[in-house]
Amino acid sequence: MAVDLAERRGGAGRRPLVLVGPYPAPWGGISVHLRSLQQLALRSGYEVEVLDVGEGHASRDGSDGVRDAGSYGRFAAELLRVAARDAVLHVHVPGNNVKAWVVAFAASRARPGGLLTVHSGLAPALLDGSPTARRLAWLAAAGYERVLCANGGIAAALERCGVEPARLEVLPAFVPGAVAPADPPAAAVAARARFSTLLAAALAPGNQYGEDVLLDALGLLGARRPDFGCLVYGPGTAEAAFGERLARRGLFGRVVPLGEIEQPASLGVMRLADAFLRPTRADGDSVSVREALGLGVRVVASDVGHRPPEAVLFRAGEPADLAARIEAALAAPPPPEGAGAGDVSERILSAWRSLGLARVRKGVQA
Template sequence: MRLALVGNWPRPYGGVAVHVAALARAARARGVDVRVLDIGRGDHSGDGVRPARGALRYAAALGGAAAEGRLLHVHTSGANVKSWLVALAASRARRGAAPLGVLTLHSGSAPAWLRGGPARRALAAAACAGFGRILAVNDEIAAALGASGVPRARIAVVPPYSPALLEPRRPPPGLAAFRTSHVPLLAAALPPGRIYGADLLLPAFRALRARHPRAGLVAFGEGTEALTGDAVLGLGELDHPAALAVLEAADVFARPTRADGDAVTVREALALGRAVVASTVGHRPAGCLLFPPGDAAALAARLEDAVAGAPPAARPRDDDPFDAIFAVYRVLWTRARGAPAEAAAPAR
């Protein structure tokens, strides 16, 4: 099987980039010939990764992958016109007897964007028509696609998580000393943008610290190095092993987002046995302490609940969602060659 993954590649280390990198590792481990077309800001090249940012380079990279008969798997947000044009171009790139591709939509903002007008829904339906399977990371995205005219039978809900994401940890400088002097310790991924809820978490943390003077907060993500204070450690952007080390060191992981798909960091924190406080947006796995999005007071109360409670047991999944993805690949690859195709693994 020959595969081309289209999406962001770390660095930066966003959820989509981490997912694509883990999926590429899993493909190689399964003996799949995989290439990555990096359409993200990193603009990486080498080791099976080809830079594909910008219309001309993307067209050239798509053409090269299509000429090799690769199965294209596009990872995008679905939350803006550019995202859907990326998907539309890939859906039209297939040549001859090459297999139909796969499209995964990751952003919790996609449903609201699709509700923005019939032209948006028509663009989404046109892009989806050229793929063999559409994967949504939560039920809300799947429902929005169905309302846009994408046949529900062609949509599957598959989480973007896999146990393969829990690679060996590598603590960043300063974490161990900060952990020793701060109890309880909170962690949060706070990239730029109001959607991630830094404006909610910081006052909620101050309220928590009024009751727990030794409490600390470790924040990571682009721009967090600017966060200051004797109880806040801003680490900036971290590679994935370092981010996992932060999750593992913390007592509580906070996810105060105003929109979400199915946050990889939430699932990672739960798998590492950490308490998770998260807003009620997107899909939240069982075991999270939830609060209404945008409510800093409710967030503060839930943080207090998390600190007061016993740490949860680790919650490893009984299944690996990557198995469902590779089952989809096998069906499409086999079908393109005219052989009977096995049934794809069921969705979540």
């Protein structure tokens, strides 16, 4: 019945879905989730396009359904076009800077009544520390039917901004199975052959990603387990400066940097590992943690954000505790495949339909 009502609301059955946010590459959490949602909509028979406001926006020509919306002028023009099309809008922002809330506010005024997803575990610190950000977040949220939050801390911070609790929902930002694992880089395969115990981790620039915590923990672990190596991938890991930091800690050769790799290859890297590590100081809901658990790989993650129960947690910012938890995880059996996935596909589809999204192709299972 809900689908029939949504289709009647859509008139001729052609209300497109418009996703707003960063799109791969780079291969960060929000962009990967956005692409997964695009694929979910297409599989379910909906018309969908993406407005890319991320780093790669200038390369978009719209031919694959992804349009350039990264400059102020392009964003404004695309919002006017979206409003004229009577689209269902689903906006994704980190929420950890004022610009993100400006994007959310502008989109809601162009096409009120859509969905907003807030991803970053750093969003509460911004909102609690800045009256301007709190006011802007409240104004932005007022233009959406519902606000989806990657964890409870984000939802609580938005409540403190004055957003009604009934419009807030905590929902993991993860749709499993969007892509299949691909062959990992040759350096990763060689490391698997060289080390009897192999770990893996994703890093990015910024204190919140915990590079120092990870490397200090690996140094402690190396004193007790000379048999282990660690694959590390993500922006900056192929740079000479990262290699120098490894050398200063005596980890050069034991830690194998892979640089930034595409999502299918990163899944291939995870499958090689005995455990995947997430050393962050702040998190929303980590796509990589859920990917690794879904592949049946042990996960050791900091005790921040929204963690699946199958993950082994360590105290954020404490390398000694991370090293101890790695050893404990390795002594236990790996999780079954599919563990911790937290598939939200049906809840997302239901939310889109409740806003009037209608199928382009009749008879497609949604």
